[in-house]
Amino acid sequence: GMQLLWFPGNYTVLDYQFPTSVSTLQARFAKYQGTTVQLANITLDLPDRVPDREYRDELFGSMYSVAGVESTTAYSGIGFTALDSTLCQAYQGSVNCSEAWHRLWRAPAGYSVPLADLLRAGTVVVQNSLVDTRHVATPPGWHQVPADDASGLVTVWARNTPLSAGRLSYASAGVRVTGDAMVGQVGEDVSYQSAGSGELTFARLAWPGYTATVNGQPAGVRSGPSGLLVVDLPAGVRSGQVSLSWSPPGSRVSAIAFAWGVLLAIGLALSGRRWRRG
Numbered sequence: 715g716m717q718l719l720w721f722p723g724n725y726t727v728l729d730y731q732f733p734t735s736v737s738t739l740q741a742r743f744a745k746y747q748g749t750t751v752q753l754a755n756i757t758l759d760l761p762d763r764v765p766d767r768e769y770r771d772e773l774f775g776s777m778y779s780v781a782g783v784e785s786t787t788a789y790s791g792i793g794f795t796a797l798d799s800t801l802c803q804a805y806q807g808s809v810n811c812s813e814a815w816h817r818l819w820r821a822p823a824g825y826s827v828p829l830a831d832l833l834r835a836g837t838v839v840v841q842n843s844l845v846d847t848r849h850v851a852t853p854p855g856w857h858q859v860p861a862d863d864a865s866g867l868v869t870v871w872a873r874n875t876p877l878s879a880g881r882l883s884y885a886s887a888g889v890r891v892t893g894d895a896m897v898g899q900v901g902e903d904v905s906y907q908s909a910g911s912g913e914l915t916f917a918r919l920a921w922p923g924y925t926a927t928v929n930g931q932p933a934g935v936r937s938g939p940s941g942l943l944v945v946d947l948p949a950g951v952r953s954g955q956v957s958l959s960w961s962p963p964g965s966r967v968s969a970i971a972f973a974w975g976v977l978l979a980i981g982l983a984l985s986g987r988r989w990r991r992g
Contacts, residue, residue: 728756729763730756730763730774730775731763731769732769732777733769736780739773739777739780739781739782740781740782742770743773743778744782745859745870746783746839746870747872747876748784748837748876748877749784749834749836749837750778750785750786750835750836750838751786751818751830751833751835751837751838752772752773752785752787752838752840753801753814753815753839753844753845754772754774754808754809754844755808755809755810755843756774756808757808758841758843758844759843767867771839771867771870772839772841772868773785773787774787774806774807775787775789775806787803787806787807790919792804792805792807794919794921795941797919797940797941799940800817801814801940802814809841809844812844812845817829818830819853822938822940823939825884825939827883827884828853829939831883832884832915832939832940833883834877835873836873837871837872837873838856838870838872839868839869839870839871840869841868842867842868843867847871848869855873855875856871856873856874857871857872858870859871878894879894879895880894880902880904881917882902882904882914883915883916883917884914884915885906885912885915886912886913888908888909889907889908889912889913889914889947891905891914901957901958901959901960902916902956903956903957903958904955905953905955906947906956907953908951908952908953908954909952910949910950911946911949913945914945914956915938915939915942915943915944916942916943916944916945916958917942918942918943920935920936920938920941920944921960923960923962924943924959924960925958925959926945926957927956928948928955928956929954930957931948933946933947933948933956945958
């Protein structure tokens with residue numbers, strides 16, 4: 715009870731002042747569709763960092779997860795150096811440079827679409843005091859969401875057409891995708907046709923533990939632009955089925971070690987009983 719009523723925070727470093735009502739957060743941020751990319755700095759707009767001002771339109775850290783919004787500021791994204799470097803992102807999702815806006819709409823080397831498309835972004839939230847985008851040229855396929863005058867602190871951009879399900883964001887030239895479906899919460903199956911080799915890029919960070927197969931045979935996975943996952947398609951496969959999966963690295967070794975540990979504990983317990991009887 716005391717922890718709920720009185721929480722001693724390190725307020726001399728950073729006082730977040732997050733909203734405390736989950737239902738209120740979910741209602742407020744239901745307006746953000748698809749993956750949300752936020753470009754905002756937590757040290758700006760300090761007088762407005764209260765639930766009824768700044769936190770009507772932007773959140774930091776893992777709070778977007780509480781609101782039911784998929785965001786690049788989630789803790790599964792924060793800390794991946796390649797993405798953090800591109801978006802100038804700190805540990806709590808705070809963006810420290812206005813250049814992040816331009817990088818979001820720039821096509822990485824070897825790609826014909828901008829990073830926003832590779833991330834499969836559906837909503838982009840921009841803090842006006844970090845970079846004012848209210849009067850910039852509208853990115854193709856996007857529109858500026860009319861401000862609701864709730865805070866006036868951010869500009870919100872949304873796609874004209876929502877993206878379909880799945881996390882495949884790019885297929886290289888000569889590769890035609892014929893199907894893309896999620897398998898559970900992590901896996902994904904992609905059907906494709908190709909005249910030769912190629913690659914598929916996914917809106918997934920290339921954390922260790924990803925494996926891929928093409929028609930049941932192992933395929934290479936690697937880190938692509940800003941740390942996004944890339945699957946290399948083998949040469950000579952005209953029609954393929956990519957099966958992408960993820961499991962914690964070392965999980966098989968850990969399971970074997972756990973099983974041996976259980977057997978050892980049982981053996982020690984039984985031998986201890988026999989020793990005491992003797």
